[in-house]
Amino acid sequence: MADFVDLYQYHDYYAVDDLLSDEHKVVRDSVRRWVSQKVKPIIEEYAQKAEFPKHLIPELAQLGALGPTIPPEYGGAGLDYISYGMITMELERGDSGIRSFASVQSSLVMFPIFKYGSEEQKRKYLPKLAKGELIGCFGLTEPNHGSDPGSMESRLEDNGDHYVLNGSKMWITNGSICDIAVVWAKDESGIVRGVILEKDMEGFQRFPIHNKWSLRASDTGELVFDNVKVPKENVLPLAEGLRAPLSCLTQARYGIAWGVIGAAMECFDTAVRYSKERKQFGRPIGSFQLIQAKLADMLTEITKMQLIAWRLGTLMNEGKARPQQVSLAKRNNVYHALQIARDSRQILGAMGITGDYPIMRHMMNLESVITYEGTHEIHTLVLGQDITGFNAFK
Amino acid sequence: MKILVAIARTPDTTAPIDFVDDGRKYKEEGVQFIINPYDEFALAKAMDIKDERQDVEVTVISVDSNKADQLLRKALAVGADKAVRIDIEPEDAWQTAGEIVEWIKKSGEQFDLIFTGKETINYNGGLVGGYIASLLGYTYVPETYKLSIMDDGKLDIVREIEGGKVYLKTTMPAVITAVEYLAEPRLPSMRGIMQARTKPFSVEQPTGIEPLTTTVKHYLPPQRKECKLIDPENIEELVEILHKEIKVI
Ligand SMILES: Cc1cc2nc3c(=O)[nH]c(=O)nc-3n(C[C@H](O)[C@H](O)[C@H](O)COP(=O)(O)OP(=O)(O)OC[C@H]3O[C@@H](n4cnc5c(N)ncnc54)[C@H](O)[C@@H]3O)c2cc1C
Numbered sequence: 001m002a003d004f005v006d007l008y009q010y011h012d013y014y015a016v017d018d019l020l021s022d023e024h025k026v027v028r029d030s031v032r033r034w035v036s037q038k039v040k041p042i043i044e045e046y047a048q049k050a051e052f053p054k055h056l057i058p059e060l061a062q063l064g065a066l067g068p069t070i071p072p073e074y075g076g077a078g079l080d081y082i083s084y085g086m087i088t089m090e091l092e093r094g095d096s097g098i099r100s101f102a103s104v105q106s107s108l109v110m111f112p113i114f115k116y117g118s119e120e121q122k123r124k125y126l127p128k129l130a131k132g133e134l135i136g137c138f139g140l141t142e143p144n145h146g147s148d149p150g151s152m153e154s155r156l157e158d159n160g161d162h163y164v165l166n167g168s169k170m171w172i173t174n175g176s177i178c179d180i181a182v183v184w185a186k187d188e189s190g191i192v193r194g195v196i197l198e199k200d201m202e203g204f205q206r207f208p209i210h211n212k213w214s215l216r217a218s219d220t221g222e223l224v225f226d227n228v229k230v231p232k233e234n235v236l237p238l239a240e241g242l243r244a245p246l247s248c249l250t251q252a253r254y255g256i257a258w259g260v261i262g263a264a265m266e267c268f269d270t271a272v273r274y275s276k277e278r279k280q281f282g283r284p285i286g287s288f289q290l291i292q293a294k295l296a297d298m299l300t301e302i303t304k305m306q307l308i309a310w311r312l313g314t315l316m317n318e319g320k321a322r323p324q325q326v327s328l329a330k331r332n333n334v335y336h337a338l339q340i341a342r343d344s345r346q347i348l349g350a351m352g353i354t355g356d357y358p359i360m361r362h363m364m365n366l367e368s369v370i371t372y373e374g375t376h377e378i379h380t381l382v383l384g385q386d387i388t389g390f391n392a393f394k
Numbered sequence: 395m396k397i398l399v400a401i402a403r404t405p406d407t408t409a410p411i412d413f414v415d416d417g418r419k420y421k422e423e424g425v426q427f428i429i430n431p432y433d434e435f436a437l438a439k440a441m442d443i444k445d446e447r448q449d450v451e452v453t454v455i456s457v458d459s460n461k462a463d464q465l466l467r468k469a470l471a472v473g474a475d476k477a478v479r480i481d482i483e484p485e486d487a488w489q490t491a492g493e494i495v496e497w498i499k500k501s502g503e504q505f506d507l508i509f510t511g512k513e514t515i516n517y518n519g520g521l522v523g524g525y526i527a528s529l530l531g532y533t534y535v536p537e538t539y540k541l542s543i544m545d546d547g548k549l550d551i552v553r554e555i556e557g558g559k560v561y562l563k564t565t566m567p568a569v570i571t572a573v574e575y576l577a578e579p580r581l582p583s584m585r586g587i588m589q590a591r592t593k594p595f596s597v598e599q600p601t602g603i604e605p606l607t608t609t610v611k612h613y614l615p616p617q618r619k620e621c622k623l624i625d626p627e628n629i630e631e632l633v634e635i636l637h638k639e640i641k642v643i
Contacts, residue, residue, distance in 0.1 A: 064584025
């Protein structure tokens with residue numbers, strides 16, 4: 001009935017839907033339709049020209065995809081974690097870049113302000129972030145410190161009635177388009193603190209990073225702080241130590257564990273349809289055992305991903321999820337989503353490398369997703385330490 | 395003003411079509427269901443009227459098992475005030491319309507407008523609206539594509555007919571069935587979904603209206619044969635095929 005017809009079909013082999021509430025399904029259906037109508041018809045073009053589709057921000061806000069778990073008094077929707085997962089899953093079905101925008105705004109900007117901010121900070125920033133009137137970013141990674149953010153060099157110095165911030169941050173989603181930045185730096189006693197920077201503070205500069213082959217429809221930037229005067233009321237009062245930014249990452253990683261199911265399912269669904277239509281040697285390629293084996297493996301992994309994400313969401317709702325459990329889900333789901341994207345691309349042969357199908361874009365996006373929010377290896381070490389008690393990081 | 399919107403559950407437009415129970419029933423396993431798209435236009439129109447005027451209360455109703463709950467929740471999330479589900483999966487349009495009318499009578503509600511879609515996209519019967527109108531003695535306007543409520547309370551309506559349009563004027567109470575773009579369907583926002591939690595949602599027992607028809611068997615259209623291409627130079631082959639294989643000449 002709409003002009004652009006999205007042939008996508010959701011796959012639910014183990015009836016995981018029976019574990020969801022009606023509300024969860026309404027959330028999923030709403031975001032799915034929005035993605036079919038507004039993201040899928042345009043995303044390829046934006047990815048090709050390496051531009052973030054900024055015009056979608058007010059719509060994401062209207063939909064309620066920015067800060068969905070934040071209470072309504074601060075502009076959020078007060079939904080549970082499974083609903084949040086439904087949102088990231090459907091957004092990432094469209095593109096990891098759109099999901100990244102929403103993840104950063106919700107989990108890495110609104111969440112820290114909500115959890116560690118003062119009442120004034122919450123009232124000042126959260127409603128505008130929920131409405132998309134302010135774009136936020138989260139600065140933890142530095143040029144010289146990625147997997148080991150504890151060694152960060154950015155410094156916050158007490159200068160009487162204000163702080164002075166020096167340093168830089170690299171690979172920051174929404175970095176060059178942000179209005180505010182939640183930035184993590186060490187104070188004079190070496191404790192990590194969070195500050196809220198506003199884009200026009202003197203000495204705060206933002207630069208876009210070019211030439212990416214991944215997350216092309218997302219803004220990635222660099223932040224530079226040259227003696228930025230930070231008013232004391234812009235420090236997050238309750239954030240002390242590396243635990244604070246890591247707790248934000250736990251939220252975002254949880255969203256990613258769901259998100260990549262969307263990307264994987266979009267690739268799988270495309271591959272299934274293609275394999276039934278494409279003929280070689282006089283038969284649909286889907287009738288060959290080697291293709292069927294790929295499809296069987298993909299569906300098996302998608303089903304496992306769904307069950308892991310659902311169970312983790314339930315634990316998150318009960319306040320029982322441990323960060324290590326979130327690591328397991330992020331690590332497993334992203335890894336398999338990437339394999340599924342690669343196998344789907346192979347099933348499409350040469351067509352798989354074109355922008356006529358979403359697969360190559362998803363595949364390249366997932367190369368970032370397996371790196372950010374803790375690399376695959378770092379999550380392996382988190383699990384290794386949890387299993388054995390030995391720290392293998394250093 | 396009180397508006398009732400009757401919505402049906404239909405398979406998503408991309409859902410596979412298969413049958414079980416020796417062809418008697420549609421295979422629902424693994425299928426994602428949606429609000430019948432024409433009912434979605436009807437619901438959107440009710441929401442537009444609610445936005446334009448004060449004191450509009452919109453009730454949504456579905457005659458279905460709890461599989462429709464998700465769709466009624468969605469209707470509440472886009473702004474309907476109340477939801478009612480009559481707890482039975484109906485066999486035909488008569489049963490659906492009959493149960494809706496029985497509920498209206500029992501509840502004592504006086505609806506000024508009753509909206510539904512012109513038909514469902516899976517069975518294309520197009521009877522529910524007409525049955526409701528006749529059982530209640532309401533005006534019936536099918537396949538409506540534009541509707542405005544005038545200051546004098548009359549309805550200005552545009553219907554699409556084969557090759558043209560008809561302009562109508564009529565009065566309420568009326569049953570209106572919707573075609574595409576009677577109004578722009580709305581997506582529920584996360585806020586709306588949260589607010590829907592506290593809206594009244596009642597599940598009623600059916601009164602036992604019997605269907606007038608029963609479905610005996612469904613058939614899928616036969617698979618189309620593959621196209622055979624014949625060289626334009628080779629008229630003899632064509633004649634041979636038409637004569638011997640297809641036997642038309
Ligand atoms: C598109 C994109 C968006 C991003 N957005 C943000 C953002 O919004 N905010 C933000 O703060 N950061 C962001 N990042 C940064 C991201 O979190 C880092 O890239 C990531 O943490 C890895 O750091 P690194 O790139 O410096 O790699 P490194 O830490 O240098 O790692 C390089 C390789 O070494 C491996 N490695 C490192 N240490 C170990 C070890 N102890 N044992 C075994 N292997 C190890 C890693 O797994 C990796 O394979 C983004 C990155 C990308 C690509």
